[in-house]
Amino acid sequence: MKSVIPREVESLWTLFTAPTVWAIHFVVCYAAVAVYCAKAATFGFDFATVRLALAGFTVVALAVIVLSAYLAWRQWGFGSGDPPHDEATRKDRALFQGFATLLLSGLSFVAVVYVAIPLIFIAECQR
Amino acid sequence: MMDQGLTDASRPRISGLRSSKLCPSSILLPGILLSSCSGSHSPLDPAGPEASHVAHLFFVMLVGGVVIWIAVVAALVYASRKKNAHSEKAAGRVILWCGAILPTVLLCALLSYGMWLMPAIRPWLPDDQQVRRIEVTGEQFWWRVRYLDEAGEVMFETANEVRIPVGEPAHFSLKAADVIHSFWVPSLGGKMDMIPGRTNPLTLTADREGTYRGVCAEFCGESHALMAFTVRAVAAREHDAWLAARQASKPLDAEGLATFLNNGCGACHAIAGTAANGRIGPDLTAFGERGTLAAGTLPHTETDIARFIADPGEIKPGVKMPHFGMLPEDDIKKIAVFLKELK
Numbered sequence: 001m002k003s004v005i006p007r008e009v010e011s012l013w014t015l016f017t018a019p020t021v022w023a024i025h026f027v028v029c030y031a032a033v034a035v036y037c038a039k040a041a042t043f044g045f046d047f048a049t050v051r052l053a054l055a056g057f058t059v060v061a062l063a064v065i066v067l068s069a070y071l072a073w074r075q076w077g078f079g080s081g082d083p084p085h086d087e088a089t090r091k092d093r094a095l096f097q098g099f100a101t102l103l104l105s106g107l108s109f110v111a112v113v114y115v116a117i118p119l120i121f122i123a124e125c126q127r
Numbered sequence: 128m129m130d131q132g133l134t135d136a137s138r139p140r141i142s143g144l145r146s147s148k149l150c151p152s153s154i155l156l157p158g159i160l161l162s163s164c165s166g167s168h169s170p171l172d173p174a175g176p177e178a179s180h181v182a183h184l185f186f187v188m189l190v191g192g193v194v195i196w197i198a199v200v201a202a203l204v205y206a207s208r209k210k211n212a213h214s215e216k217a218a219g220r221v222i223l224w225c226g227a228i229l230p231t232v233l234l235c236a237l238l239s240y241g242m243w244l245m246p247a248i249r250p251w252l253p254d255d256q257q258v259r260r261i262e263v264t265g266e267q268f269w270w271r272v273r274y275l276d277e278a279g280e281v282m283f284e285t286a287n288e289v290r291i292p293v294g295e296p297a298h299f300s301l302k303a304a305d306v307i308h309s310f311w312v313p314s315l316g317g318k319m320d321m322i323p324g325r326t327n328p329l330t331l332t333a334d335r336e337g338t339y340r341g342v343c344a345e346f347c348g349e350s351h352a353l354m355a356f357t358v359r360a361v362a363a364r365e366h367d368a369w370l371a372a373r374q375a376s377k378p379l380d381a382e383g384l385a386t387f388l389n390n391g392c393g394a395c396h397a398i399a400g401t402a403a404n405g406r407i408g409p410d411l412t413a414f415g416e417r418g419t420l421a422a423g424t425l426p427h428t429e430t431d432i433a434r435f436i437a438d439p440g441e442i443k444p445g446v447k448m449p450h451f452g453m454l455p456e457d458d459i460k461k462i463a464v465f466l467k468e469l470k
């Protein structure tokens with residue numbers, strides 16, 4: 001793992017990665033189903049295909065979030081120190097950011113799962 | 128239970144408190160228990176499969192909520208009694224498990240359960256497989272009801288009252304003429320919005336005969352709260368006979384018809400078999416069969432019909448019917464008797 005990922009990719013941007021993935025996943029799921037159901041007749045595939053594609057997309061989104069969580073965990077020193085990390089030092093700032101990113105990744109993971117749950121139960125377009 | 132949801136007690140000017148007579152327990156806990164009464168418009172007294180699922184969902188959520196509430200309050204009491212009895216580490220673990228992980232799992236379970244119920248709450252058939260189709264259009268502040276045949280053509284129109292056969296799904300095509308309304312028959316199922324320019328489908332089934340009250344559940348103007356309707360669930364054979372009778376239009380002549388026509392009522396109201404063919408207001412064919420007046424606002428009596436004709440705006444603010452208080456009282460009375468007798 002360490003050989004593939006650069007030693008220090010962490011910046012303020014990594015903080016936003018997981019919530020951004022959540023937002024994109026949300027929009028893609030809603031837009032895909034809405035557009036498909038409005039224009040089902042003009043597409044050559046059925047709703048099950050849409051659900052399968054979105055399920056695949058969900059797995060990809062979750063994988064990206066897990067990766068972001070791993071990087072955050074690493075930045076946080078793999079849990080070696082306890083919060084609140086509020087010293088005015090470069091080290092504490094990095095630890096704090098790592099911890100915050102880890103929590104946001106957790107939240108985004110759960111949110112993506114919740115957004116995807118209807119794909120399991122809603123089996124058809126209602127028009 | 129009376130046949131109709133409306134009794135004298137529900138006249139608008141009389142205090143609404145009197146209706147709590149329906150349910151003695153409501154004196155103790157009006158807020159919660161009023162809605163738990165059995166009755167013609169209670170989601171907790173379901174009269175069909177869709178409504179049963181809604182009620183079931185409600186009770187599962189209620190029990191779940193109560194259990195969680197008791198646990199939280201117990202923890203609170205415990206914490207306030209035993210200050211500093213546990214290490215910070217143990218407290219952190221409690222927060223992680225009970226504050227994050229457990230709620231996440233519980234919410235996931237409840238969400239999945241609700242989603243799993245969805246198809247049963249909103250049964251749905253493609254358009255071409257629906258048999259009993261009824262188009263209902265929400266208008267400020269009443270309901271236009273049209274019965275459609277298999278081809279989707281209008282068989283006839285009526286208003287403010289919907290008849291459905293017991294035990295068979297009735298498919299509603301819901302529309303709106305002016306602003307957003309919402310169609311809700313609590314005893315029969317969940318609500319569905321009526322949006323201008325759209326047709327929203329809703330399927331409801333009544334398991335037992337009865338008269339159920341429906342309401343507009345989306346604020347739509349001054350008289351939104353006075354926009355109700357009646358659903359009558361009758362035996363399928365009786366329903367078919369009624370459909371046939373309503374389609375056989377026979378010329379009609381009765382005392383009072385001339386007064387009705389001469390005063391221009393026919394410009395807005397239609398009565399099958401007469402020269403009245405207006406489309407702006409509710410169709411008044413067989414008006415005498417209806418249980419309520421002016422979209423569930425008044426009891427269906429001659430006095431109330433006369434009162435409504437004389438000053439509809441007094442009873443329903445913002446109503447789209449001009450007042451006819453300037454007509455001679457006798458004429459108003461004659462029209463009221465004529466309408467009350469209209470079968």
Ligand SMILES: [Cu+2]
Nearest residue numbers: 308343347354
């Ligand atoms: Cu309304």
